[in-house]
Amino acid sequence: MIAYVIRRLIQLPIILWVIYTLTYVLICQHPGNPFIDDKTPREQRALLAARYGVVDTPADAPWRQRWADRGRTYVNYLGRLVLHGDFGLSSQNAGKTVGDIIGSTLPRSMMLGAFALVLAVLVGCSLGVLAAVRSHGPVDYFVMLYAMLGISLPTFVIGAVLLSFFGFTLGLFPVGGWGSPAQLVLPGITLSLPFTAYIARLTRAGMMDVLHADYIRTARAKGLPERRVVLKHAFKLAFLPVLSFLGPATAAILTGSFVVEKIFNIPGIGRAFVISVQSKDYGLILGTVMIYSTLLVVANLIVDLAYGLVDPRIRLEGDA
């Protein structure tokens, strides 16, 4: 177990470095230096030159000089990131660093995402268990229909419908913005719906497999109440597929918030990313891609470790 954890921890920075480099090469499609363009404010140019040695490469410079500049920028930027945790400057917002923007927007998105994830796991697992226990009955069909709708409907449709019905027509919830817990409800539900649906399907399938296992018959035979058999013995195993889905789900919830933050006007990192892509703020793009990837890599690591803890049958590689 310890050897496995250490190996994964060594892999982590390597994967992140590969992603950083890939993204950098991608943003080098820009003709000059990716972090400077015509619209970059003067104070940003001064800071970029002083702190990172980044200067504007003339558009007609020979390709050798352009790539040399990009290479130097890459080394300087990566060096500052590793040594100081400095994500660089936003090339379109005067006086702002990428770190400032991420620091103010990320907590909001994390809160929204965590709320949606918890909601999805709670509701999804309950529906899945319920459907499996009452399989091929009306409850089961209802849950399966709901699950089908949930994965087929894009969040922007659900979001717009919830917003107009509960926000405008009934006036039950605020129609957008950020700050109060009530403003979290509609975007949270919207973001969680596809995941609730998928988790319900996974749980139902898992429970259906497990409920016919020998050890469940044993548990029933020794006279345990049905409630205990289902919730303690069966559910523990049926939860495993859900657990391994949580890694990818974290990523999908993070990127799902692009759309949800746009609909509900939430100043989160998703909206910051979309704006940075629109304004070609490559410094901010690189920073947000790195933040998203780090979150995903760490989430996957936690899920894999939790998997080993929950299921004693799983032996992790390198765990001799």
Added chain:
Amino acid sequence: MVEPAKTFGSSLAEGLDVQTTRMRPGFVVRFRRRRVALLAFWFLMVLFFVAVATFITSRLGIHIPFDPDAQNMSQRLSPPGWPHVLGTDQFGRDVFARILNASYISMFVGFLAVAIELALGVLVGAAAGYFGGWIDNVLMRLVDALLCIPSFLLILTLVAIVSPSIWVIIAAIGVLSWMELARLVRAEFLTLREMDYVAAARALGVPAWRIILSHLLPNSLAPVLVSAVLGVAGAILTEAGLSFLGFGVQPPQASWGNIITDGKTYLLDAWWLIIWPGVAILLTTMAFYLTGEGIREVLDPKEGKRI
């Protein structure tokens, strides 16, 4: 000396082909028994026909029921009724015509993106699964690294940096979503290559590409087919999401996603701008999911043992 052995080998290999597919005869019969999946399948066929017909007629300049780009400011935001069955948008354009015209875009993106996804996924998965060793190691680490980037994020970045044209969208979706498929094909190949008939073919000197093409690939067709059908739905949803954020199909060309973006601005006045394209997306993706699941259930060897 080599020649006769080779002929013998290939004829024996062909003799073994009897069992190369898991699609036992009766696949169609068993699929037809699943009413929901069958309904979904026929819905897709109709949709496909409508999409092709709309594409052809609109290229010929015939517009049924209306020209999707014809503006009519006096009919601005009129609710569903007659003659505009599904209402009109903020420029007085017919919503039904726009939804029809968006259908071939969605189908086009879905099928082409999945074609790219299939080509890359099968190629990488087959190479990794068949050859194993360092090839497997390098390819699978690449897959691991790519899976660590939320793909929607990268697709969005790629489309925005290059240019939001339909070809770039198709390429971006295809190039960034083959990883799961590669894993699937690799896993299938790992089990299949240990089979006796593969060892026999190899011993008889059948070249690797032939073993892969005529023995391994047909046998791993079932999961690949299912994953491709589900992949079309995924690609259509991704394109709709991109269009909604403004990075997808660019106006004036209609797409289900960008009609909804317009609708969001007129949320209080024109519910039909959100509901109808929403229903179009819902029915299409649901039909793909149900068809894919129907195929999976029919091909599942455990089918019939209903638990």
